[in-house]
Amino acid sequence: MKRTKKRDAPRKSDGPARVRPATLKQVAADAGVHPSTVSRVLNPGTRGMIADDVALRVQASAKKLGYRPDSVAVSLRTGRSRLVGVLLPDIANLVFPPILSGVTDVLHRSGYSTIIAEVEADRDSQLQLIEQLIMRRVDGLVLATASRNDPVVTYCIERHLPVVLVNRTEAQARVSAVVSDDRKAMQLVMDHLVSLGHRRIGHLAGPATLSTGFSRRQGFELSARAHKLTAKEVAVETTVAYAREEGVSATRRLLDRHPDLTAIAAANDLLALGAYEALRERGFKCPQDVSVVGHNDMPLVDIMSPPLTTVRIAHREMGSEAAQLLVTEMTGLASPKRHVVLAPSLVVRGSTAAPPTRRKH
Amino acid sequence: MKRTKKRDAPRKSDGPARVRPATLKQVAADAGVHPSTVSRVLNPGTRGMIADDVALRVQASAKKLGYRPDSVAVSLRTGRSRLVGVLLPDIANLVFPPILSGVTDVLHRSGYSTIIAEVEADRDSQLQLIEQLIMRRVDGLVLATASRNDPVVTYCIERHLPVVLVNRTEAQARVSAVVSDDRKAMQLVMDHLVSLGHRRIGHLAGPATLSTGFSRRQGFELSARAHKLTAKEVAVETTVAYAREEGVSATRRLLDRHPDLTAIAAANDLLALGAYEALRERGFKCPQDVSVVGHNDMPLVDIMSPPLTTVRIAHREMGSEAAQLLVTEMTGLASPKRHVVLAPSLVVRGSTAAPPTRRKH
DNA sequence: AACTAGTCTGCAATCGTTTGCAATAAGGAT
DNA sequence: ATCCTTATTGCAAACGATTGCAGACTAGTT
Numbered sequence: 125m126k127r128t129k130k131r132d133a134p135r136k137s138d139g140p141a142r143v144r145p146a147t148l149k150q151v152a153a154d155a156g157v158h159p160s161t162v163s164r165v166l167n168p169g170t171r172g173m174i175a176d177d178v179a180l181r182v183q184a185s186a187k188k189l190g191y192r193p194d195s196v197a198v199s200l201r202t203g204r205s206r207l208v209g210v211l212l213p214d215i216a217n218l219v220f221p222p223i224l225s226g227v228t229d230v231l232h233r234s235g236y237s238t239i240i241a242e243v244e245a246d247r248d249s250q251l252q253l254i255e256q257l258i259m260r261r262v263d264g265l266v267l268a269t270a271s272r273n274d275p276v277v278t279y280c281i282e283r284h285l286p287v288v289l290v291n292r293t294e295a296q297a298r299v300s301a302v303v304s305d306d307r308k309a310m311q312l313v314m315d316h317l318v319s320l321g322h323r324r325i326g327h328l329a330g331p332a333t334l335s336t337g338f339s340r341r342q343g344f345e346l347s348a349r350a351h352k353l354t355a356k357e358v359a360v361e362t363t364v365a366y367a368r369e370e371g372v373s374a375t376r377r378l379l380d381r382h383p384d385l386t387a388i389a390a391a392n393d394l395l396a397l398g399a400y401e402a403l404r405e406r407g408f409k410c411p412q413d414v415s416v417v418g419h420n421d422m423p424l425v426d427i428m429s430p431p432l433t434t435v436r437i438a439h440r441e442m443g444s445e446a447a448q449l450l451v452t453e454m455t456g457l458a459s460p461k462r463h464v465v466l467a468p469s470l471v472v473r474g475s476t477a478a479p480p481t482r483r484k485h
Numbered sequence: 486m487k488r489t490k491k492r493d494a495p496r497k498s499d500g501p502a503r504v505r506p507a508t509l510k511q512v513a514a515d516a517g518v519h520p521s522t523v524s525r526v527l528n529p530g531t532r533g534m535i536a537d538d539v540a541l542r543v544q545a546s547a548k549k550l551g552y553r554p555d556s557v558a559v560s561l562r563t564g565r566s567r568l569v570g571v572l573l574p575d576i577a578n579l580v581f582p583p584i585l586s587g588v589t590d591v592l593h594r595s596g597y598s599t600i601i602a603e604v605e606a607d608r609d610s611q612l613q614l615i616e617q618l619i620m621r622r623v624d625g626l627v628l629a630t631a632s633r634n635d636p637v638v639t640y641c642i643e644r645h646l647p648v649v650l651v652n653r654t655e656a657q658a659r660v661s662a663v664v665s666d667d668r669k670a671m672q673l674v675m676d677h678l679v680s681l682g683h684r685r686i687g688h689l690a691g692p693a694t695l696s697t698g699f700s701r702r703q704g705f706e707l708s709a710r711a712h713k714l715t716a717k718e719v720a721v722e723t724t725v726a727y728a729r730e731e732g733v734s735a736t737r738r739l740l741d742r743h744p745d746l747t748a749i750a751a752a753n754d755l756l757a758l759g760a761y762e763a764l765r766e767r768g769f770k771c772p773q774d775v776s777v778v779g780h781n782d783m784p785l786v787d788i789m790s791p792p793l794t795t796v797r798i799a800h801r802e803m804g805s806e807a808a809q810l811l812v813t814e815m816t817g818l819a820s821p822k823r824h825v826v827l828a829p830s831l832v833v834r835g836s837t838a839a840p841p842t843r844r845k846h
Numbered sequence: 847a848a849c850t851a852g853t854c855t856g857c858a859a860t861c862g863t864t865t866g867c868a869a870t871a872a873g874g875a876t
Numbered sequence: 877a878t879c880c881t882t883a884t885t886g887c888a889a890a891c892g893a894t895t896g897c898a899g900a901c902t903a904g905t906t
Contacts, residue, residue: 145619147862158886163864170865175884195620196560197862200891205557207600215589216582218784225576228603237621239568240601242589258506259556260598397788423579427758429790508892519856524894531895536854558892561861 146189155185199261209257210240210266218422219439220268223290226443227266234451243269250276264454266446270294271333286453290446293335302446302464304437306336309468310343313389313417316470318351320478322387326378328371328399329362330391340391363395371398379406386414386479393418393425393434411477421471430474437468507550516546560622570618571601571627579783580800581629584651587804588627595812604630611637625815627807631655632694647814651807654696663807663825665798667697670829671704674750674778677831679712681839683748687739689732690723691752701752724756732759740767747775747840754779754786754795772838782832791835798829
């Protein structure tokens with residue numbers, strides 16, 4: 125008995141045979157042309173090379189067979205994957221979902237898929253993760269994790285991998301970034317507090333390694349000076365992470381050192397909520413005794429008691445803006461590193477009021 | 486002048502030449518062996534085929550050149566991508582980040598990357614998205630979006646694509662799923678309320694199309710019957726989405742129909758927070774006049790006023806469990822569809838108390 | 847001494863596209 | 877009629893890995 129060299133696919137059925145969609149070759153066979161012709165018809169850039177009648181025939185076949193290009197093969201051949209990596213410090217932090225949402229929305233709209241990774245602060249694990257993403261040939265990266273001096277950014281620059289920073293930026297301006305105007309934000313906060321009559325104001329600063337922590341503190345100090353607050357009137361306590369417990373302990377320290385302050389400007393809503401706890405614990409009422417201001421206007425702070433006065437940042441827009449930047453940067457061409465600074469706004473709610481006329485002991 | 490056929494790579498410099506890592510062939514050349522040998526050395530499964538001395542030499546070369554397998558090429562050849570898709574209804578919903586976190590954690594640990602997509606309820610856009618993921622040859626899917634009768638699940642089954650549902654499940658049990666015991670949870674809630682002395686209890690039900698909405702309502706009704714509450718004593722209002730405003734309006738309707746109820750069991754924390762608002766609006770105090778119970782124990786509900794009594798679900802564990810299931814399912818072999826049901830627990834806080842002895846008018 | 851069995855490694859095809867180059871045909875200019 | 881463009885399509889080589897098959901060599905058996 126003579127064996128045909130190759131009938132169809134021998135298809136050794138290892139497990140449930142995954143149903144594969146039609147391939148270029150099959151479409152070509154159906155339309156009676158060469159695979160390359162099909163490719164050219166289907167790619168907008170080369171569509172013009174092919175005569176209209178042939179193109180129509182090919183498109184018909186493609187539609188008939190339900191052809192979808194295999195993006196893995198495309199990636200291999202072209203070297204671009206239409207994948208971008210998004211690195212987040214903490215998915216569970218309420219600030220990031222809107223950013224992420226904005227990022228993925230724009231990217232999907234531009235035909236990119238996103239690989240999302242939550243990374244620890246640990247540098248080595250970060251680099252390892254980037255390695256993996258590069259292995260997957262991501263076309264670009266969105267970093268929401270940048271510290272003011274970030275080795276990951278350096279690494280990407282060396283690898284010529286397009287990167288956009290979002291929310292946090294680094295000290296040097298080596299790559300594009302989209303951030304909120306943190307200094308300006310603190311100015312708004314201070315203007316508000318001072319106009320209410322506060323002069324003894326404390327600041328719960330974020331980590332100094334992050335641009336948000338650094339710049340907000342700077343904003344606080346500049347603004348304090350602008351309002352001619354003395355060194356005795358203002359106080360700063362630094363935290364090592366944006367977390368409620370950090371806010372609690374930092375507020376305690378603040379109150380220990382300055383028992384007579386009448387307002388606290390926190391670098392972050394979670395810190396502010398921590399302040400709520402610490403104040404309650406010490407028997408202070410907010411806002412009657414001490415006013416509190418947060419930062420970020422994250423979900424639910426509007427229904428705390430008291431509703432938190434805070435700085436609103438257009439997080440979603442921040443994300444979509446960053447994605448937009450990345451898309452233009454990935455399409456090659458010149459890359460004029462851009463820095464987009466979004467304007468924050470103050471949302472006044474119930475946690476700020478005029479300071480008490482006399483300090484209760 | 487004679488042109489060398491191909492010196493190195495002609496590398497037409499379109500933009501900044503992306504730095505490519507070493508390839509198999511280069512390692513092979515360095516070690517003086519055939520590429521296939523290198524492949525065999527580096528893949529644990531075939532490592533045994535190669536003599537130890539050769540293997541050592543190859544490994545040395547690989548390390549020296551910093552070789553990393555190109556996963557795109559691997560995908561093309563093997564048909565598996567080590568990518569899984571994760572579909573979420575709403576990244577900004579505080580319930581999903583912990584789930585996501587659990588999922589990605591386990592998957593990364595197993596060498597998978599995750600493509601995360603936020604999808605609209607719209608079925609067509611969902612299917613289109615799945616199409617895209619299949620195009621990318623994802624090895625499996627985690628769905629946090631399942632409705633009780635979900636076309637996406639059907640689609641995946643037809644495509645023989647491994648799927649695991651998380652948090653929400655479908656009415657039939659065609660695929661593996663990890664969910665919380667929603668009926669049991671409502672029983673805990675009702676036991677708590679009844680033991681406090683409540684009998685006139687309202688339920689803010691979630692969408693009936695979702696297993697959570699459906700089962701929690703069912704749990705409520707079964708439990709009411711078990712406690713011999715009459716049809717007049719209990720009331721249910723359905724919402725069309727898990728959102729605060731929905732909670733507000735549904736609570737209004739509930740109070741309109743049953744002005745004398747003393748407790749509200751919500752199918753979700755956001756609905757419960759909506760109830761807070763509606764109650765305040767009508768001049769009812771929680772928990773003095775009306776007790777409220779939520780569901781999910783999402784972040785921050787512990788510092789609301791009053792702190793919300795709610796059902797705690799191990800969301801992160803739910804995610805990691807689901808990922809685990811998916812991993813075993815993706816490794817092929819037999820796939821014994823499993824249904825993991827996690828036990829919920831009641832967290833009693835300040836929003837529940839004994840009913841008022843007399844109803845204030 | 848010949849034959850069989852067993853190790854180890856190389857060969858070459860393949861996954862599904864894209865793309866430089868060559869080939870063909872048609873049309874216009876001379 | 878010949879030559880040169882120009883438009884259209886096919887050919888075949890990549891991209892970087894995996895893998896069935898076969899060849900070479902060693903060792904063991906009769």
